[in-house]
Amino acid sequence: MNKNHKTTDNHMKYFRARVACWAHVFGLVHARIVFHHKNFYGPDSLAWYISFDDAAFFYVGLSRSWGLVPVTRERLNRVALHEVIHLFVEEFCLNMKYRKSFDKHKEKFVTSIENIILGLGE
Secondary structure (H helix, E strand, O other), X not given: OOOOEEOOHHHHHHHHHHHHHHHHHOOOOOOXXXXXXXXXXXXXXXXXXXXXXXXOEEEEEEOOEEEOOOOOHHHHHXXXXXXXXXXXXXXXXXXHHOOOOHHHHHHHHHHHHHHHHHHHHO
């Protein structure tokens, strides 16, 4: 069966809420995230992000067309988590690129991972 699953405005609201939740878990409390609900990459892209060198803000998008992939809350949550992990790693890499308080950011990175592991392990 050839089906083209689409995301709705309600899916986008849920996705935004999950991104915000995961961003908090990963300690990205100061990250400014601008959301978009549109296709940006190819047909296999369920969601996407764009970062800028100054890391002042990130674009995070939910693709409207999911092709053969059914749109479920579980999948939206997983996609939101995936994009937030990208943002987490991207922010760390950008901070290392510009050597902004290397030790401070390295410690934040380690502490965030520690908190995530301990939170998931309980």
